[in-house]
Every structure is written in C-alpha cells, then in structure tokens.
Amino acid sequence: MVVPAEHALHEAIQVSPLILSDDVRRQKIENRVAKMRLSAATARKIQDVFISEMNKGIHQQPSSLQMENTYIPELLDGTEEGLYLALDLGGTNFRVVLLELAHGAPIREEVKRYYIGSELRVGSAIPLFDHLAESVSDFVISQGLQDVELPLGFTFSFPMIQHSLDVGVLVTWTKTFNCPDAVNKDAVRLLREALDRRGDTKVKVLAVLNDTTGTLVQGSTLDHNTAVGLILGTGSNACYLERADRVEHWETERHGEREVIIDIEWGAFGDNGVLDFIKTDFDRENDANSLIVNSFTFEKYIAGKYLGEVVRVILAKLTKERLLFVGDSTSDSLLTPGNLTTDLVSHIEQDSLDGGDSNTKEILAKFGIIPDEDDIRIVQYVCEVASNRAALLVSICLASLIDRIDKEQVTIAVDGSLYKHHPRLEGWMKQYISLLCTSGRKFKLIHAEDGSGKGAALVSAIAHRLKKRLQ
Numbered sequence: 375m376v377v378p379a380e381h382a383l384h385e386a387i388q389v390s391p392l393i394l395s396d397d398v399r400r401q402k403i404e405n406r407v408a409k410m411r412l413s414a415a416t417a418r419k420i421q422d423v424f425i426s427e428m429n430k431g432i433h434q435q436p437s438s439l440q441m442e443n444t445y446i447p448e449l450l451d452g453t454e455e456g457l458y459l460a461l462d463l464g465g466t467n468f469r470v471v472l473l474e475l476a477h478g479a480p481i482r483e484e485v486k487r488y489y490i491g492s493e494l495r496v497g498s499a500i501p502l503f504d505h506l507a508e509s510v511s512d513f514v515i516s517q518g519l520q521d522v523e524l525p526l527g528f529t530f531s532f533p534m535i536q537h538s539l540d541v542g543v544l545v546t547w548t549k550t551f552n553c554p555d556a557v558n559k560d561a562v563r564l565l566r567e568a569l570d571r572r573g574d575t576k577v578k579v580l581a582v583l584n585d586t587t588g589t590l591v592q593g594s595t596l597d598h599n600t601a602v603g604l605i606l607g608t609g610s611n612a613c614y615l616e617r618a619d620r621v622e623h624w625e626t627e628r629h630g631e632r633e634v635i636i637d638i639e640w641g642a643f644g645d646n647g648v649l650d651f652i653k654t655d656f657d658r659e660n661d662a663n664s665l666i667v668n669s670f671t672f673e674k675y676i677a678g679k680y681l682g683e684v685v686r687v688i689l690a691k692l693t694k695e696r697l698l699f700v701g702d703s704t705s706d707s708l709l710t711p712g713n714l715t716t717d718l719v720s721h722i723e724q725d726s727l728d729g730g731d732s733n734t735k736e737i738l739a740k741f742g743i744i745p746d747e748d749d750i751r752i753v754q755y756v757c758e759v760a761s762n763r764a765a766l767l768v769s770i771c772l773a774s775l776i777d778r779i780d781k782e783q784v785t786i787a788v789d790g791s792l793y794k795h796h797p798r799l800e801g802w803m804k805q806y807i808s809l810l811c812t813s814g815r816k817f818k819l820i821h822a823e824d825g826s827g828k829g830a831a832l833v834s835a836i837a838h839r840l841k842k843r844l845q
Contacts (some may be wrong), residue, residue, distance in 0.1 A: 380414050380415075383414040383806075386806065387411075387412065387413075387417070387766055392751060392752070394751060395748055396748070399748070406688075406691070406692065406695070406697070410759045411762075412652065412767075420649070423648050424643065424771050425774050426648075428441065431638075432616070432623075432636070434623055438648060438671070439643055440639035441639075442535070443623050443624060443636065444636065444637050446836060447633065447634045448836065448840075449836070450595060450832060452477050452479075453477075453839065454475045454478045455475055457474055457524055458474075458475065458524070458831040459471065459510070459525065459577060460526065460826075460829075460830035460831040461506065461526060461527075461528050461565070464585065466495070466549075466550060467488070467489055468506070469485055469488070470486050470488070470509060470510055471483065471484070471828065471830070472484040472485075480832075486509075486513050488509040490502070495552065496551075498553060498555055499559070499564060500555075502551075503567070503568040504571065506565060507565065507569045507572055511574050514575045520575050520576070521576065523576040524577050524578065525837065526579045526580065527581045527834035528561065529588055530544075530582050530583075531585055532545075532548055532561075533548065536582065537625050539582075540580055540581055540837070541562060541563075542560060543558060544556050544560075544561055545557070562579050580841065581830075581833045581834050581837040584637060585826035586604070586611040586825070587603060587613050587635055587829070588827075588828070588830050589604065589787050589789045589829055590613055590615075591603075591829045591832045591836070592787065593785065596787070596820055599784060599818075600785040600786075601781055602785075602786040603786075603787050603822075603825065604789075604793075605788075605790045606677070606790040606792045606799070607791040607794075609641055609673055610672070610673050610677040610768070611639060611640055612640050613637045614775045614779060616636040616779075618632055640672055641673035642670060643672035643771075644671035645668065645671050652675075656687045659687045660683050660687055664680070672767070675763065675767050678716040678717075678791055681760060681761065681764055685714055685719050685757055686713060689708060689714070689753065692752065693709075697752075698749060698753075707741050708741045716792060717791075717795060718737050719796075720797060721736075722734050722757045723754075723796060726754045731754075762802060764799070765799050765803050766806055768803060769803050769806035772807050773811045776817050777811055777812050781815070783815065783817065783818075786820070788821055789823055804819065
C-alpha cells in the first residue's frame with residue numbers, strides 16, 4: 375500500500391504548470407526554482423527528521439526542538455465558573471482581558487488595550503512591570519472588581535524556560551524590547567512583585583504561557599477533540615497534548631498526570647543543520663537579510679514574516695538573470711529586501727485561484743512595473759511554489775503530531791494572519807495532512823482566534839482548579 379500512497383502524495387504536491395510563450399525561458403525558470411519544489415521522498419525524509427528531533431527534545435538530548443513542558447496537564451472539564459483575567463504581552467500594545475465562565479464556557483468578555491512607550495521597553499525592567507501592574511489595576515478597578523480575588527493567566531510572548539505552570543524564566547527579549555536586568559529572571563515573579571507594590575487589587579498570577587498554548591486551550595472550548603495548537607502568522611509555532619510518561623523534563627512534583635501540553639518551539643526546527651538538505655540559495659539570501667542569521671530556520675520557510683521575502687528574492691534573481699520583466703527597467707524597490715510583504719503574496723495567490731490578474735498588476739504597478747502576460751504568469755508561479763512549499767512543510771509536521779497523539783480524532787486549533795488571509799493554505803494543508811498521516815486518523819482544522827487573550831484566561835481557570843484540588 376505504501377507505493378500508491380506515495381504516488382498520491384507525489385501527484386498532490388505538483389504545482390500548476392508554468393505556461394509561457396517562450397519554451398526555453400519556461401524551462402530555465404522551472405530549473406531555477408526546482409529546488410523549491412519538494413518531492414514526496416523529500417517530504418518523508420523531513421518527516422523522519424522532525425520525529426527524530428521531537429524524540430530527542432522530549433528526552434532532553436541535543437535537538438533543534440525545545441519541547442518545552444508547559445505544566446498544563448489537562449484542559450477545561452466544564453466545572454469552571456466565575457471571573458478570570460489574562461494579561462497578553464507580545465508587543466508595543468498589550469491587553470488585559472476579563473472572561474466570565476459558566477460550566478467551563480465563556481459567557482462574557484471584557485477587553486482593554488494599553489500602550490507601552492519606547493522608554494519603558496529599554497532600560498530597567500521595573501518601570502515596565504510597574505506599568506503592566508498599573509494597567510491591570512486600572513482595568514480591574516474600572517470593572518469594580520478590586521476586592522474580588524481574580525486568577526490571572528500571563529501570556530508572555532518571549533522565549534522563556536518554564537520550570538512550572540507559574541514560573542517562566544526569560545531567555546532573551548525580542549521585537550523592540552531590551553530590559554537586560556529581566557533576562558534569566560522569572561517574568562511571573564516580576565509581575566507579582568509589581569502588583570504587590572501597588573496592593574490595590576486581589577489579582578493572583580497563576581500561570582504563564584505563550585499564544586500557541588493559549589490557542590490549543592481556546593480551541594478546546596470550540597471542539598473537545600482539540601489536541602494541537604498552531605500559530606501560522608508573522609511567526610509560527612505549535613504545541614500538542616503529549617503522554618506525560620514520555621516527558622522527562624518535569625521539575626515539579628508529579629500527581630499522576632496522564633498528559634501535558636508540550637510547546638514544541640518549532641520555529642527553530644533545523645537551526646542545528648538537520649534541514650540543510652532542503653535549503654536553497656533563495657533561503658540563504660532570505661536568512662542573510664533577516665535580523666538574526668542562522669536562527670528560526672523553519673519559521674523562515676513558512677511564516678508570514680518571511681514568505682514575501684522568499685518570493686522577492688526569487689523574483690529579483692530571475693530579473694537579474696533577464697528571465698523576468700525583460701522589456702522593463704525594474705525599479706530598485708523590488709530589489710530592496712523587505713519590500714514585498716506576505717500579504718501581497720496572498721493577494722497574488724487569490725488571482726491564481728480566480729484565474730485573474732488584477733491584484734498581480736496592481737501590486738507590480740506599486741513597484742513601477744508594467745508586466746506583460748508572461749511576467750504575470752511567472753510572478754504567480756513563484757508565489758504558488760513558495761506558498762505551496764510552506765503549506766507542505768507545515769503539513770509534514772502536523773501529520774507527525776496526529777500520528778503521535780493517541781486519539782481517534784484530532785482537531786488542530788489554528789490562529790494567525792497567514793492562515794487567515796492566504797486563500798490556499800488551508801485547502802493544501804487538509805489535502806497534504808491526510809496523505810502524510812500514516813495512522814489514517816481523522817483530523818480537522820478549526821480557526822481558534824485569540825489564544826493569547828481568551829486562551830490565557832482559560833489557562834488561569836485550569837490553574838485555579840488544579841490549585842484547589844492539590845491544596
């Protein structure tokens with residue numbers, strides 16, 4: 375049976391043929407981007423490597439996958455009642471969320487956004503965490519809840535090492551943050567101390583998590599078969615429910631847990647060189663143009679922050695080799711790193727889906743390019759090849775997770791701008807996952823929005839329940 379399955383996979387991952395008026399030119403372009411097109415055999419090899427890296431990571435052996443224990447040992451059980459808070463910190467704007475639960479399901483949600491000025495994002499961490507605490511107090515008092523004990527889940531979207539459900543040690547700041555005195559410190563403790571300095575609310579920080587974990591938990595309120603959380607936006611990561619007896623890194627006391635959410639941190643998959651066999655010259659240039667070279671290897675193949683740049687690098691190369699925009703003096707803007715963003719790739723892909731060219735023409739016009747029919751076809755072809763590879767790579771890893779999770783049916787909760795706005799990713803993923811799964815398990819993809827807000831409040835409800843049980 376393996377051969378027909380591989381044949382079906384081989385057939386499925388073929389992209390639309392490039393049809394040009396000049397056959398020699400077509401052949402040259404197809405040859406140039408051939409390495410971007412992964413064969414069924416290569417897909418299986420990537421799958422083997424991913425499974426191997428997961429097993430090494432979970433057994434605390436050197437691996438490009440962190441396989442972080444989140445210490446969340448179960449999902450909502452329907453008994454959760456009352457009010458729960460979330461503090462969602464991921465960028466210059468952050469949110470405080472209040473969720474009211476009845477029978478484990480959200481019945482009311484209040485949200486307020488706050489801003490962090492540039493002066494608070496650098497220097498000492500104390501003013502930053504004081505500002506977070508002040509904002510939490512402002513929100514709680516505005517809701518008239520200052521005298522109510524409120525459990526809080528803290529979404530801290532920076533690389534951290536978790537030592538328990540409520541201890542997350544910052545590894546490094548990213549984005550526009552740089553408060554050196556917080557590195558190697560517990561973010562929960564910094565927040566608790568800031569709240570204690572104020573002393574004007576009864577907020578209790580019970581859990582720290584990232585948005586991927588929150589997405590899985592949020593998804594579980596929409597579909598009880600949810601066992602995988604996926605972020606496919608500017609960045610990418612996934613987490614899943616793992617059997618607790620497989621997990622070696624467990625610093626707290628065990629209480630007979632059957633499963634636990636593992637945060638894979640798959641953006642770094644391949645940082646140790648295990649994926650170099652699929653790396654093209656285009657990927658090397660994309661990496662060289664990125665902020666931190668030789669890091670986030672997998673993310674650079676698939677995520678919204680980089681997909682547009684991969685396409686731009688290919689188009690720029692084809693232009694320089696006089697295979698694209700031949701009769702046109704291409705403006706320098708297409709040759710400038712970062713100028714072709716992933717949302718534009720999604721718009722061009724919509725044209726390919728519709729059999730049109732209006733979006734493609736409009737986007738190229740912004741670069742000062744008036745394309746001919748062949749140019750349009752080449753641009754659409756390159757966008758499809760890069761997007762299709764991203765969908766296949768994500769699907770390879772998701773199929774491996776479905777095979778690993780011992781459940782009849784697995785639902786994957788997904789959030790993120792790329793998944794939401796790219797017109798073809800979801801369809802490709804459904805097709806590829808079903809062909810790549812060796813277990814033949816049923817699966818489905820659901821869109822679970824706001825794991826970093828709602829999901830964090832739900833995690834605080836789980837943490838609150840666990841705490842009461844273990845007291």
